[in-house]
Amino acid sequence: GENVEQHPSTLSVQEGDSAVIKCTYSDSASNYFPWYKQELGKRPQLIIDIRSNVGEKKDQRIAVTLNKTAKHFSLHITETQPEDSAVYFCAASEAGTALIFGKGTTLSVSS
Amino acid sequence: EPEVTQTPSHQVTQMGQEVILRCVPISNHLYFYWYRQILGQKVEFLVSFYNNEISEKSEIFDDQFSVERPDGSNFTLKIRSTKLEDSAMYFCASSRQGDRETQYFGPGTRLLVL
Numbered sequence: 163g164e165n166v167e168q169h170p171s172t173l174s175v176q177e178g179d180s181a182v183i184k185c186t187y188s189d190s191a192s193n194y195f196p197w198y199k200q201e202l203g204k205r206p207q208l209i210i211d212i213r214s215n216v217g218e219k220k221d222q223r224i225a226v227t228l229n230k231t232a233k234h235f236s237l238h239i240t241e242t243q244p245e246d247s248a249v250y251f252c253a254a255s256e257a258g259t260a261l262i263f264g265k266g267t268t269l270s271v272s273s
Numbered sequence: 274e275p276e277v278t279q280t281p282s283h284q285v286t287q288m289g290q291e292v293i294l295r296c297v298p299i300s301n302h303l304y305f306y307w308y309r310q311i312l313g314q315k316v317e318f319l320v321s322f323y324n325n326e327i328s329e330k331s332e333i334f335d336d337q338f339s340v341e342r343p344d345g346s347n348f349t350l351k352i353r354s355t356k357l358e359d360s361a362m363y364f365c366a367s368s369r370q371g372d373r374e375t376q377y378f379g380p381g382t383r384l385l386v387l
Contacts, residue, residue, distance in 0.1 A: 194374040198316075205364065205378045206316060213374075251316060258304065258373030260318035260329055 164189040166254050168264025175242050177273045185252035185264050186234040192254040195228060195235045196261070200249045209250075210237070242271045275299045277379035279365050285385045289354050294382045296348045296365030304373050305348045306366040307340065309333070310381075316364065322348065355386045 165188040175181050187195075193214035198206035212219045212226045212235065219226050223242075228235040239246055249268050253261040278297045286292050298305050307319040320330040322340055339351045348367075352359055362383050366376040 196375070198378075205380045208375065208377065211375065253316075255374060258368065260306070260321060260331065261308075261316075261376060262318065263316040265315045 164192055164254055164256075164262040166252060166262050166264040168252050168267060170267060171265065172268045172270070174270045174272065177242060177244060177271055179242055179271075181237075181239045181242050181246070181269055181271075183237045183250055183252070183267045183269070184234060185236070185254075186232075187254040187262075188233065189254070189256065190230075190233065191256045192262075193257060194255045195226070196253050197224075197226060197237050198251045198253065198263075200251065200266075202248075206251060239269075242269075244271050244273050247271045277365055277367055277377055279363075279379040279382050281382060282380065283383045283385070285387065286355055288357055288386055292352050292355055292384065294350045294352075294363050294365075294384070296350070296367075296379055297346050298348055298365065298367030299369070299377060300346070302367035302369045302377075304328075304368040304370075304376075305340075305342070306368075306376060307350045308364045308366060308378075309361040310364065311361045319350070352384075355384075357386050360384055360386045 168185045196211035199209045200206045223240045225238040249266045251266045252264045280295045305322040310316045320334045321328045337353045362381040364381045365379040368376045
């Protein structure tokens with residue numbers, strides 16, 4: 163089955179810096195890659211996703227890149243703000259089946 | 274904006290007891306999921322449900338677990354005889370026809386088994 167690895171497990175940046183979180187997946191059949199943000203004690207919130215027919219997608223300060231050949235995808239947050247502090251999870255799935263999550267990255271943005 | 278809702282928010286139970294966790298998916302969604310998250314760990318898939326039957330389940334979803342859509346709005350997860358290791362946050366999620374991949378999560382039920 164699918165296995166998703168996520169790095170780093172923790173990331174500390176200064177406000178205004180960029181943050182990059184990387185994930186790799188094992189199943190070449192996976193074609194949907196969402197990123198969720200989870201604040202303490204709250205539900206995972208979808209912040210951006212990418213499908214395998216594109217290589218990059220951007221939404222304001224957040225972007226995701228996908229390299230299908232290498233089976234990895236990354237989340238890029240620019241101009242980080244304290245409210246970006248949370249746990250970020252990547253996930254992979256094939257055509258709407260189960261989401262397989264990475265272990266999460268705790269992002270801390272200090273002002 | 275419509276959201277997935279879950280009840281109760283917290284549940285404490287004794288080992289061996291049955292619990293039922295309830296979810297109300299977004300009204301026009303047809304695909305339903307249960308995930309769990311043990312404290313400090315990643316979110317793990319349990320089961321998916323479509324057209325009144327299970328479409329996929331993980332190794333975690335053993336005979337102690339069952340799901341049901343008892344009416345047009347609720348989607349439930351039953352754990353027949355709870356174990357200490359069932360303590361976790363349980364999330365329901367749903368997605369719609371035409372965009373099955375995009376899953377929206379509920380706020381979760383924190384289950385504590387003593």
